[in-house]
Amino acid sequence: xxxxxxxxxxxxxxxxxxxxxxxxxxxxxxxxxxxxxxxxxxxxxxxxxxxxxxxxxxxxxxxxxxxxxxxxxxxxxxxxxxxxxxxxxxxxxxxxxxxxxxxxxxxxxxxxxxxxxxxxxxxxxxxxxxxxxxxxxxxxxxxxxxxxxxxxxxxxxxxxxxxxxxxxxxxxxxxxxxxxxxxxxxxxxxxxxxxxxxxxxxxxxxxxxxxxxxxxxxxxxxxxxxxxxxxxxxxxxxxxxxxxxxxxxxxxxxxxxxxxxxxxxxxxxxxxxxxxxxxxxxxxxxxxxxxxxxxxxxxxxxxxxxxxxxxxxxxxxxxxxxxxxxxxxxxxxxxxxxxxxxxxxxxxxxxxxxxxxxxxxxxxxxxxxxxxxxxxxxxxxxxxxxxxxxxxxxxxxxxxxxxxxxxxxxxxxxxxxxxxxxxxxxxxxxxxxxxxxxxxxxxxxxxxxxxxxxxxxxxxxxxxxxxxxxxxxxxxxxxxxxxxxxxxxxxxxxxxxxxxxxxxxxxxxxxxxxxxxxxxxxxxxxxxxxxxxxxxxxxxxxxxxxxxxxxxxxxxxxxxxxxxxxxxxx
Amino acid sequence: xxxxxxxxxxxxxxxxxxxxxxxxxxxxxxxxxxxxxxxxxxxxxxxxxxxxxxxxxxxxxxxxxxxxxxxxxxxxxxxxxxxxxxxxxxxxxxxxxxxxxxxxxxxxxxxxxxxxxxxxxxxxxxxxxxxxxxxxxxxxxxxxxxxxxxxxxxxxxxxxxxxxxxxxxxxxxxxxxxxxxxxxxxxxxxxxxxxxxxxxxxxxxxxxxxxxxxxxxxxxxxxxxxxxxxxxxxxxxxxxxxxxxxxxxxxxxxxxxxxxxxxxxxxxxxxxxxxxxxxxxxxxxxxxxxxxxxxxxxxxxxxxxxxxxxxxxxxxxxxxxxxxxxxxxxxxxxxxxxxxxxxxxxxxxxxxxxxxxxxxxxxxxxxxxxxxxxxxxxxxxxxxx
Numbered sequence: 042x043x044x045x046x047x048x049x050x051x052x053x054x055x056x057x058x059x060x061x062x063x064x065x066x067x068x069x070x071x072x073x074x075x076x077x078x079x080x081x082x083x084x085x086x087x088x089x090x091x092x093x094x095x096x097x098x099x100x101x102x103x104x105x106x107x108x109x110x111x112x113x114x115x116x117x118x119x120x121x122x123x124x125x126x127x128x129x130x131x132x133x134x135x136x137x138x139x140x141x142x143x144x145x146x147x148x149x150x151x152x153x154x155x156x157x158x159x160x161x162x163x164x165x166x167x168x169x170x171x172x173x174x175x176x177x178x179x180x181x182x183x184x185x186x187x188x189x190x191x192x193x194x195x196x197x198x199x200x201x202x203x204x205x206x207x208x209x210x211x212x213x214x215x216x217x218x219x220x221x222x223x224x225x226x227x228x229x230x231x232x233x234x235x236x237x238x239x240x241x242x243x244x245x246x247x248x249x250x251x252x253x254x255x256x257x258x259x260x261x262x263x264x265x266x267x268x269x270x271x272x273x274x275x276x277x278x279x280x281x282x283x284x285x286x287x288x289x290x291x292x293x294x295x296x297x298x299x300x301x302x303x304x305x306x307x308x309x310x311x312x313x314x315x316x317x318x319x320x321x322x323x324x325x326x327x328x329x330x331x332x333x334x335x336x337x338x339x340x341x342x343x344x345x346x347x348x349x350x351x352x353x354x355x356x357x358x359x360x361x362x363x364x365x366x367x368x369x370x371x372x373x374x375x376x377x378x379x380x381x382x383x384x385x386x387x388x389x390x391x392x393x394x395x396x397x398x399x400x401x402x403x404x405x406x407x408x409x410x411x412x413x414x415x416x417x418x419x420x421x422x423x424x425x426x427x428x429x430x431x432x433x434x435x436x437x438x439x440x441x442x443x444x445x446x447x448x449x450x451x452x453x454x455x456x457x458x459x460x461x462x463x464x465x466x467x468x469x470x471x472x473x474x475x476x477x478x479x480x481x482x483x484x485x486x487x488x489x490x491x492x493x494x495x496x497x498x499x500x501x502x503x504x505x506x507x508x509x510x511x512x513x514x515x516x517x518x519x520x521x522x523x524x525x526x527x528x529x530x531x532x533x534x535x536x537x538x539x540x541x542x543x544x545x546x547x548x549x550x551x552x553x554x555x556x557x558x559x560x561x562x563x564x565x566x567x568x569x570x571x572x573x574x575x576x577x578x579x580x581x582x583x584x585x586x587x588x589x590x591x592x593x594x595x596x597x598x599x600x601x602x603x604x605x606x607x608x609x610x611x
Numbered sequence: 612x613x614x615x616x617x618x619x620x621x622x623x624x625x626x627x628x629x630x631x632x633x634x635x636x637x638x639x640x641x642x643x644x645x646x647x648x649x650x651x652x653x654x655x656x657x658x659x660x661x662x663x664x665x666x667x668x669x670x671x672x673x674x675x676x677x678x679x680x681x682x683x684x685x686x687x688x689x690x691x692x693x694x695x696x697x698x699x700x701x702x703x704x705x706x707x708x709x710x711x712x713x714x715x716x717x718x719x720x721x722x723x724x725x726x727x728x729x730x731x732x733x734x735x736x737x738x739x740x741x742x743x744x745x746x747x748x749x750x751x752x753x754x755x756x757x758x759x760x761x762x763x764x765x766x767x768x769x770x771x772x773x774x775x776x777x778x779x780x781x782x783x784x785x786x787x788x789x790x791x792x793x794x795x796x797x798x799x800x801x802x803x804x805x806x807x808x809x810x811x812x813x814x815x816x817x818x819x820x821x822x823x824x825x826x827x828x829x830x831x832x833x834x835x836x837x838x839x840x841x842x843x844x845x846x847x848x849x850x851x852x853x854x855x856x857x858x859x860x861x862x863x864x865x866x867x868x869x870x871x872x873x874x875x876x877x878x879x880x881x882x883x884x885x886x887x888x889x890x891x892x893x894x895x896x897x898x899x900x901x902x903x904x905x906x907x908x909x910x911x912x913x914x915x916x917x918x919x920x921x922x923x924x925x926x927x928x929x930x931x932x933x934x935x936x937x938x939x940x941x942x943x944x945x946x947x948x949x950x951x952x953x954x955x956x957x958x959x960x961x962x963x964x965x966x967x968x969x970x971x972x973x974x975x976x977x978x979x980x981x982x983x984x985x986x987x988x989x990x991x992x993x994x995x996x
Binding site: 061062065124149150151152153154157158160161174186187209210211212213214216217220237239240244264266267293294295296297302303304305306307308310311319335336337338341 | 613614616659713715743744773775799800801802837839841843854855856857858859860861863864865867868872875878880882883915916917918919920980983984985
């Protein structure tokens with residue numbers, strides 16, 4: 042916890058794709074001078090990555106569907122989830138990242154019950170909010186919208202820490218106060234808006250204690266509001282000598298409602314509730330020796346100390362990277378850096394995997410499987426479509442497109458799903474019986490098992506050849522072994538439930554990728570998401586479709602019409 | 612989230628389920644349509660007012676005819692909602708007090724074995740804080756045994772309704788049955804939508820009932836941004852159009868600090884990046900209130916801090932859209948507009964607003980965040996004096 046405010050390049054996980062807030066954090070990081078963004082991932086948005094600016098170049102931040110998929114170990118959580126899910130997100134984050142420092146909870150309207158539960162469960166963490174704009178540590182961390190978005194004071198707070206802790210209930214006013222500190226020639230040691238709710242997770246007193254412990258902090262500027270009894274607790278801590286650093290404070294909400302219950306802006310700011318009015322709380326702080334002002338003007342004058350911004354500071358107020366310099370690209374792509382530029386199959390694999398080079402084991406196997414899958418007779422749906430389209434007088438692209446459109450779960454497109462099945466089963470230690478039972482319960486077939494034409498009696502020679510080829514190179518072959526164990530069980534039920542070419546390819550590719558390409562689980566997971574495995578059918582079969590098209594064009598049999606005896610009327 | 616008071620009728624209905632025999636009346640017509648049976652009745656003002664007994668807002672032991680008359684009198688004088696319930700005779704000495712409130716450390720239970728209207732003046736008060744964990748598991752060992760039964764019942768109620776404060780003053784134990792004579796409840800507004808819909812009408816707004824307040828409450832309901840408006844004095848001179856929970860307070864404070872408390876017509880605030888249309892609707896409500904004020908000289912203060920991500924240009928566009936609608940009547944007012952605001956797109960937003968006001972001959976002073984809230988307060992004071 043000691044280096045909470047001083048860790049040089051802390052990392053942040055953001056939950057909720059709020060572009061402007063995230064961009065403002067990257068702007069801060071860029072001005073600060075780090076080589077990469079502090080945000081290591083974003084949850085939400087239903088895609089793999091999202092583009093942001095880092096200075097004047099674009100970067101892709103990884104987007105995750107859930108917290109379990111997050112690869113990095115973030116120091117902080119920026120929780121931009123709604124009031125209904127903010128507690129769950131916070132709980133999940135700290136149960137997964139036990140060593141993280143803390144969080145900012147952004148939502149307004151969190152229930153008191155949820156806030157109290159977070160307080161009790163995560164009392165060792167530093168959590169700004171609920172509500173407010175987060176925590177800023179100049180030169181280190183910008184956790185939230187605090188400090189504003191593009192422009193504003195980013196230039197002055199990005200580089201180094203000063204000596205004034207700014208502790209503020211309000212998200213809007215914390216920026217005002219940071220601005221005032223800067224105009225007075227100072228820099229905050231840290232600034233936080235702890236939130237306007239009745240139960241801020243890290244309480245105002247706890248923020249005071251953090252400032253007291255922090256070596257860089259020499260004074261505290263505090264902005265509170267009517268409602269609640271936090272200032273009584275703080276006054277007591279000062280009287281007991283727990284807080285010794287000088288405090289300048291202001292308690293807002295001095296309109297006299299004459300005891301009438303009036304709800305002001307923030308949830309805690311409720312007038313007409315006993316001794317929690319601004320005037321009483323100001324008096325209590327004063328009695329503890331705090332410089333508590335009875336007007337905001339006096340408060341600011343004390344911060345300003347009659348020093349004002351210099352001309353140079355005024356001139357450089359705006360972030361020096363105007364938004365117009367940022368011309369967004371439409372697409373991002375990776376350059377082809379393959380070392381196999383003159384070797385077709387290895388070249389294909391290196392561009393598919395975005396790797397400079399691939400192993401000869403993978404290349405040789407791909408070469409074999411591409412060869413075996415080029416053509417498969419005239420009866421499969423894709424080939425039939427090619428012929429019908431060609432006979433209708435259409436061009437090569439149309440015929441190929443009509444063929445490719447039939448590729449899916451039932452025809453050639455099951456490799457990806459099959460790979461996912463083998464991968465999950467092996468890595469979750471799912472027994473063969475359990476796997477089959479699960480599929481039976483769910484009423485769906487095991488992808489990669491079963492064939493319309495081939496069976497135990499009439500084996501698919503392509504599968505036999507692929508397996509033999511693989512067995513000669515694989516060391517452990519855990520996925521293939523598993524797939525064969527599944528087959529052994531399913532063919533006892535029905536002889537057509539053999540390991541089909543999709544299933545065999547899937548298992549062997551998984552083995553090759555983990556044994557020879559040394560890919561991690563996360564990297565392989567990504568391949569499922571991007572549908573990599575299905576390319577092993579589409580690439581060779583495209584050749585087959587084109588050859589079918591060329592054959593039809595050579596012979597040109599004329600427009601096809603389904604013969605009458607092929608139609609059965611109901 | 613903010614705490615709101617619900618009517619005693621709603622509180623007792625939720626507490627007892629279908630067993631509650633009280634009725635709630637919010638208009639004379641409803642009262643006329645009411646048919647009470649034979650019996651003795653209690654009539655109470657039921658709009659969140661505290662210390663009703665001392666103010667004569669509770670009438671005890673009435674016949675049904677007397678109850679109807681008492682209810683009509685209260686409706687005509689002060690109360691917007693009336694509770695009529697059966698009257699029970701019991702021994703005054705048996706009255707007890709209890710309140711439960713959610714606090715940071717736990718649930719604070721305050722008991723007093725002398726209940727009734729004078730509870731605050733007695734010195735027999737006992738305060739116990741039950742930790743959140745103990746409260747969840749119903750471990751009330753730290754409480755006097757005679758109140759645990761009452762606390763258990765209230766704990767269930769808190770659990771079911773999301774109540775954050777309950778006060779029964781007094782309750783009496785009648786042969787083992789607990790009679791809650793007076794029941795006051797505050798609920799976390801986060802949970803309001805989970806309660807039966809009829810309860811929504813029983814949330815005490817505690818406002819003067821100005822039509823602008825109603826319009827803003829409706830807007831707040833319909834929008835993902837936040838809007839609030841409370842009228843203090845509909846005929847006062849200074850109308851405020853403020854943004855941000857903290858900055859809105861500071862703007863009001865600075866007006867109070869230069870001696871303008873009595874001139875402030877309203878408090879209100881918008882935040883959470885509202886759209887142009889929503890800001891226009893909010894401004895509409897405020898301008899209507901401003902136009903109906905009988906103050907001879909009026910000020911409209913448009914102020915806020917340096918916004919974090921609310922686009923100033925978008926919200927100011929809403930303000931000028933609304934001004935455009937009311938232009939001719941606004942020009943007839945003895946009015947000056949004061950502006951102080953910063954945030955994304957502030958330069959273009961401020962200069963367009965200034966240009967708009969100048970073009971339409973509305974006197975104005977427009978400033979960015981370089982000028983303080985105090986500076987604006989000074990200007991308003993100078994203008995009004």
